[in-house]
Amino acid sequence: MFGTQTRCICKRSMAGKGRGVAAFTFNLEALGITRGSMPETQRGPQPLFPQMEFKPVPLKAGEDEDYMLALKQEIRGRMKGLPFNIKPCAGRSDVERYKEKYVKECQKIEDEEWTPDWNRLPNELMPQKKKIRKKTDPKKPSKRSNKDQEALLSKLDELEKKGDKSDDEKEGKKGEDDEEEVEGEEYDEELEEENDYIENHFEDGDDYGAGSDDNMDEATY
């Protein structure tokens, strides 16, 4: 319905005024718009910093404001020293600066470690002791179903009968390793639970950063 209307308008205007002339079907004056009363058309986007027609009002000033300003700057300074401020990698700069030593001395109290309460966090966030995936975990083989074990044993026996001992061992190990890798993902969480995680703090940076790519030896946390 709308489409037919517009087409109608077009036809009429074309017939009346010809091409290129204002295509309104009504008197513009009826809207209260007279020649010259239209605002200038805008060309292009507005400038990034336009001229300000009105100057901004000055900021409030007073004791409250000053105190809050001081608080804000103090918080900003302090948050930098708290263990929650995480540095991407605490790689030491090549030259030891005097300033750093001084700053450190000044903020001795801030330089504390932070041990989150792991009871309040998901277990998976706990830093793992790296390479904890013990292949010789005595529990793990027992988790494998008896059937598997029997099959493996019988297979081993069979192979043993063939006489080539060294070969057998290799194969047996290989199979075990493969399985280890597949199941590794699932064991992950159980292992974490097995850890005595109370002992496991961020403090011992060595355990913590050992496996990561970055040089995080210095990360106090």
Place this chain on the structure above:
Amino acid sequence: MNSPGLDCRRRRGSGTGTPGSEIKNILKMTVQEARLCGLLLREHFGEVVEKVGVHLLRSGTLNLRALAHETSTSLDLVKKCLCVLVQHGMCKFGPGRRGPAGPVEYQVNCERILYMLRYPRYIYTAKSLYGDTGELVIEEILQRGQMTMSSVVRTVADRLTQNMEDGQSMDYSEVVNAFSCLVETHFLQRCPPVDSLGSAVSGTSSTGTSESSANTTPPSAQPESHPDCYKLPQVHLSGRGKRRRSSGDAEGNDGGAKRAKLETREVCGDEGVYWQVNFERFHLHFRHQAIISAVASKLDQTSSEIVRTMLRMSEVTTTANAAYTQAVSANEIFRALPPSYNIGRPILDQYLTLLVDDPMEFVGKAGDSGGGMYVVNLHRALANLARATLESVVQERFGSRSARIFRLLIRKKHLEQKQVEDFAMIPAKEAKDMLYTLLSENLVQLQEIPKTPDHAPSRTFYLYTVNQLPTARLLLQNCYKAVGNLIERRLFETKENKRHLEKSQRIEAILASLQASGAETAQLAEVEDMITAPERQQLEALRHHINKLDSSENQVDETIFLLESYVNSAVR
């Protein structure tokens, strides 16, 4: 390490089944808010947390591995970041869509991050209510997210002792008092207990998939629902704050630190009971203060004291998001007024009538019993304050005549262009110009009402109108943008003057060490002269600029608070 990709796919695959709460959370955040959140996170927790936090904010809900993969950050760093965010209550976690057995999923709370902008105000409020001790308590907890009562008391007592004269020290019991005051008035609350969500296989795995997908937002969302929320634990704390030794004797210092560490290990009986700042309570306080000061400036001091009394009386009985306070009778108000105000009963009645008649509608009359029942119209007051804010913004940006048009439209609701020109008594050409400027800034809306179904312009009413709520939202976004710009600018200024700043820091360091070793004044002056006069000037200018920028941030936040409370009250 092949799992992240897998998790990704899973996440995307289940995208259609996103629970409503998450969608709401994502939609609630705008580009400007996300930008500001990022800047705030960087400022407080560093760039890594910013990266992780912003990504989590944009994605809604993610699990650990997906997050590490998508931000291409090492797993260890992501873990640290999440720990920090959770510690500060900015991140929630819970069982994912795949039920309790699936990976834990994380969600960032955008509003909570933006509260960081308001930290100075919370601390200052605590100071004005509970003195220096209250100030430090709130400050410590804000900086650390959550703390046990015993560690708060120790840290605050130590810090207060540090500032005292030699030989004096702060008793723990005083800090305990301030702490319990803050808890009693609900400014502090216990962190809600955390279910062992992290342990993947919990006993409640049999709760059907439909339910588990419904409560993706963790159950720890409402701290108030916990009965012990405002219950103080039994703590055995006695002692006094300890002074940090001067850095002169390093050995003694070390020994002290070690001893302090040993002491923190001491059992106080409140292990595992963590406290956090109750932001809602602070916001209620801010809202009341805004209403009181508005009354004071609109009417006079006495009427503001009456409103203050009314608000204090209903503080306990009114819920946080009620539109009105509980009605109180004039008699009750009279009895509750502090005698120092010296307001007689007839004068009180007159004041109440005045307040009810005032167009700002701060106070309403709910009945005639008991000498008249009165309420404070909390939501109406917020709406009127927000309206006043909008009007003053228009006035300061577009001039008083544009503001006249704006006010006219608010009052008359819908007006045609011709009517605007006539009522505002502004020459037609200028009025049009102003109106179109307001329209293009989206402060004024245009509504077409066609007389005939063809929408022909000649047979259509063009009505201009102001929609207060959307306009307030728009202004709120502008405020977020403004704060973002302020922070960017501050960072830029600091970066530009990095060399100077470092130099002055270095020289300060040298001065401090010289002073410690008892150097002569001439020597000190020589070192001081290492900063040249123009450099000093530049540093001074920088300090001035940064102060201005910081102060602006604080003050824009006041507007943000008002508009946020208005928008929240109007939506509820």
